[in-house]
Amino acid sequence: MAPAPYLVFDGIAKYFGDLEVVAPTFDLAVKRNEFIVFLGPSGSGKTTLMRMVGGLETPSTGEIRLDGQPIREPDRDRGMVFQSYSSFPWLTVAENVAYGMKYRLDLTPERKEARLAHYLQLVGLSDFADSYPNKVSGGMRQRIAIARTLAAGSDVLLMDEPFGALDAQRREDLQIELRRIQQQDAKTIIFVTHDVDEAVFLADRIIVFSKRPARMLEEVDIAAALGPDRTLELRDSERFFKLRTEVLKFVRAAAGHDN
Amino acid sequence: MTSKATVSTAAMVKREPATTPDANIPRAARRSRNQFFAFRGTLSRRAQILTSICASLFVIAAWELSTRLGWINSLFLPPPSVTVETLWTMITQKHLLWNAGVSTLRVWVAFALSVVMAIPIGIAMSSFRGVGAALEPIVDFIRYLPVPALVPLSIIWFGVGETTKIFLLWLGTFFQLVLLVADDMRRVPQEYVEIAYTVGARPFQMLKDVAFRAMLPNLFDNLRITLGWCWTYLIIAEIVAADNGLGFVIWAARRYMNTSEVMAGVVTIGLIGLLTDQILRLIHKRYFRYL
Numbered sequence: 001m002a003p004a005p006y007l008v009f010d011g012i013a014k015y016f017g018d019l020e021v022v023a024p025t026f027d028l029a030v031k032r033n034e035f036i037v038f039l040g041p042s043g044s045g046k047t048t049l050m051r052m053v054g055g056l057e058t059p060s061t062g063e064i065r066l067d068g069q070p071i072r073e074p075d076r077d078r079g080m081v082f083q084s085y086s087s088f089p090w091l092t093v094a095e096n097v098a099y100g101m102k103y104r105l106d107l108t109p110e111r112k113e114a115r116l117a118h119y120l121q122l123v124g125l126s127d128f129a130d131s132y133p134n135k136v137s138g139g140m141r142q143r144i145a146i147a148r149t150l151a152a153g154s155d156v157l158l159m160d161e162p163f164g165a166l167d168a169q170r171r172e173d174l175q176i177e178l179r180r181i182q183q184q185d186a187k188t189i190i191f192v193t194h195d196v197d198e199a200v201f202l203a204d205r206i207i208v209f210s211k212r213p214a215r216m217l218e219e220v221d222i223a224a225a226l227g228p229d230r231t232l233e234l235r236d237s238e239r240f241f242k243l244r245t246e247v248l249k250f251v252r253a254a255a256g257h258d259n
Numbered sequence: 260m261t262s263k264a265t266v267s268t269a270a271m272v273k274r275e276p277a278t279t280p281d282a283n284i285p286r287a288a289r290r291s292r293n294q295f296f297a298f299r300g301t302l303s304r305r306a307q308i309l310t311s312i313c314a315s316l317f318v319i320a321a322w323e324l325s326t327r328l329g330w331i332n333s334l335f336l337p338p339p340s341v342t343v344e345t346l347w348t349m350i351t352q353k354h355l356l357w358n359a360g361v362s363t364l365r366v367w368v369a370f371a372l373s374v375v376m377a378i379p380i381g382i383a384m385s386s387f388r389g390v391g392a393a394l395e396p397i398v399d400f401i402r403y404l405p406v407p408a409l410v411p412l413s414i415i416w417f418g419v420g421e422t423t424k425i426f427l428l429w430l431g432t433f434f435q436l437v438l439l440v441a442d443d444m445r446r447v448p449q450e451y452v453e454i455a456y457t458v459g460a461r462p463f464q465m466l467k468d469v470a471f472r473a474m475l476p477n478l479f480d481n482l483r484i485t486l487g488w489c490w491t492y493l494i495i496a497e498i499v500a501a502d503n504g505l506g507f508v509i510w511a512a513r514r515y516m517n518t519s520e521v522m523a524g525v526v527t528i529g530l531i532g533l534l535t536d537q538i539l540r541l542i543h544k545r546y547f548r549y550l
Binding site for chain 2: 054055056073074075076078079080082084085086088089090099100101102103104132133134145148149152154158
């Protein structure tokens with residue numbers, strides 16, 4: 001028996017005034033601990049859909065349910081990682097990560113301390129705990145944001161092109177690391193990108209979007225083809241390359257998909 | 260052309276100092292000379308201070324010479340030497356420091372009042388559409404009223420005591436400041452706000468812990484600049500209705516064509532401004548070390 005879906009998009013459409021951003025209707029069921037990538041051209045409504053999960057936008061029609069509960073507003077069970085402004089410049093690395101727990105009354109100070117150390121370690125920032133974000137690399141700044149959402153106790157990570165501003169090498173490192181963290185900490189992730197390689201490497205399932213208004217054009221089951229473990233060797237394999245080419249075709253079709 | 264080349268060389272030097280191409284000129288020397296006029300170039304702290312001092316000395320020397328050489332009648336523009344001398348006699352015999360203290364106190368009281376009011380109102384204006392829509396036309400209208408034009412009304416309302424002076428200073432800064440604060444708040448990245456909400460902050464916690472903190476460096480800068488305007492209005496207020504303060508001193512000296520005392524009064528204001536600004540810059544540098 002298949003497990004009950006964890007995160008459900010049910011009959012979603014979104015309009016900003018007359019502007020149709022998400023075409024009626026978008027439906028998707030996400031399993032717990034699934035890594036979903038929203039892939040599509042920039043300026044399509046995929047980010048808007050992701051923001052709805054965060055409670056930062058409300059759907060014009062339909063609703064999104066997390067564990068059966070309709071999402072109404074942001075809360076710390078759904079953490080955000082942005083491409084830029086992803087950490088606070090006035091806090092040190094450790095303080096930024098600890099900020100994720102600032103409003104948690106269920107944790108004792110000792111417990112917070114232990115969690116802070118744990119997540120700094122997990123994202124490899126222990127040695128930079130007392131640095132300010134402007135003194136560390138762009139890749140480290142994104143790690144701060146990831147660690148913050150983990151420390152906050154988010155079950156769902158919403159990532160809006162988080163590695164978009166990084167160079168190729170750092171990008172690859174962080175992708176491997178993110179996948180590892182996701183497996184280890186059992187997180188559900190919705191990751192928005194327009195980079196096909198990144199999508200194929202990270203995803204369990206890719207949703208390919210059209211240009212605005214966003215509609216789902218394809219659904220590609222990557223987990224079935226590549227399995228859960230994503231390594232550098234995989235990235236250079238024939239299997240990966242084939243899959244990537246296939247997805248790229250869909251994306252090209254999406255780009256040409258005019259109304 | 261040259262400046263473009265300089266910038267790119269400087270960038271290269273920064274990244275890999277070992278592989279600079281060229282040259283017969285020692286690298287350090289060439290760099291320091293070029294950097295002086297390079298667009299957004301770098302200049303060492305020592306060179307900057309030296310430049311500041313030299314420029315100031317040059318202005319003072321030109322001023323001194325212009326009267327010494329008889330280009331300008333020293334009755335109209337007393338030279339620095341006379342001004343300093345007068346400054347000294349005013350300090351020792353005419354309670355200049357006390358008057359300066361009175362003026363400074365007025366500025367700070369009025370400014371504090373402006374700040375305390377402008378920060379919450381400015382934040383509310385940019386955070387809540389309704390408040391912004393309600394207040395913006397009013398603020399914009401009053402902001403353009405010249406303070407001197409309101410002096411007569413102010414005297415009718417508050418008499419010639421301290422209230423009038425504080426009111427005029429407040430009037431001159433509050434309405435400007437409120438818009439600056441609103442703008443600073445508007446410029447806080449939406450991402451910061453959303454990070455706060457997605458880790459479970461309530462709106463007030465978001466405002467206090469994130470939005471206010473994020474706007475603080477810009478706010479501090481704006482306060483520093485606005486504080487300078489206070490002095491402009493202070494002199495107007497003290498000229499019209501006061502029997503102490505630097506504005507009064509300057510105006511009283513004018514009555515007897517005592518230009519060197521006028522100049523000494525003006526210089527005092529400049530020195531207070533210079534000192535205040537340097538102290539505030541230092542605080543800014545200390546407190547916002549992360550920038």
